[in-house]
Amino acid sequence: MHFARTAAGVLALASCLAAAAAPAHEFHRLGDIVIEQPWARATPIKVGGAYVTVRNNGALADRLVKVASPLAEKGEIHETRVEGGMAMMRPVDGIALGPRSSVQLKPGGLHIMLMGLARPLKEGERIKLVFTFERAGTIEVEARVEKAGAIAPGHTEH
Ligand SMILES: [Cu+2]
Numbered sequence: 001m002h003f004a005r006t007a008a009g010v011l012a013l014a015s016c017l018a019a020a021a022a023p024a025h026e027f028h029r030l031g032d033i034v035i036e037q038p039w040a041r042a043t044p045i046k047v048g049g050a051y052v053t054v055r056n057n058g059a060l061a062d063r064l065v066k067v068a069s070p071l072a073e074k075g076e077i078h079e080t081r082v083e084g085g086m087a088m089m090r091p092v093d094g095i096a097l098g099p100r101s102s103v104q105l106k107p108g109g110l111h112i113m114l115m116g117l118a119r120p121l122k123e124g125e126r127i128k129l130v131f132t133f134e135r136a137g138t139i140e141v142e143a144r145v146e147k148a149g150a151i152a153p154g155h156t157e158h
Contacts, residue, residue: 030139032058033097035131038143039153040114041107042123048072050112050129050143051153054095055102058135064095064103066132073116075129080108089113097133107151123147 028035033056040050050069056062067075078089087108095103095110105111112129121127126142146153 028139028141030131030133031136032056032060033062033133033136033139035139035141037153038129038141039150040121040127040129040143040145041150042121042145042148043117044120044148046115046117048114048117048121049107050114051105051107052112052129052143053102053104054097054131056097057100059099060135061099062097062133062135064097064131065093065134067112068130068132069114070128070130071118071121072114074114076113076115077110078113079110094134121145
């Protein structure tokens with residue numbers, strides 16, 4: 001088990017804590033998989049969070065195994081857990097998607113961590129995210145960058 005303990009990790013974690021429901025305005029389809037409203041948070045550092053709702057409309061289970069971005073050295077899927085009163089996050093090796101189910105990645109829960117960003121992410125820009133599923137394959141989508149500390153896409157407050 002690995003916990004982010006670097007200064008960058010702590011900063012990124014601090015901006016991961018709030019939770020909110022995200023309305024789906026934008027979606028991308030890949031076979032039975034639907035990627036709904038991907039978004040990311042503006043960040044001045046080399047680590048950033050990204051969020052999305054993933055839906056499996058199929059009768060067979062699938063699994064999100066990888067998220068990458070051309071802007072980041074590495075993408076990780078993280079889960080946030082509260083241990084001893086402190087929110088910690090750790091990488092997980094994928095997200096199971098049962099038949100006809102969906103999983104919401106959001107601040108304070110499961111999320112995507114973009115590590116080693118080539119440059120800061122600025123509010124209003126769009127960045128590429130590449131999702132790879134065990135069964136459905138790979139899809140590239142654009143995620144809108146929201147304000148630092150945003151709790152949901154389209155929101156501007158903490
Ligand atoms: Cu994280």
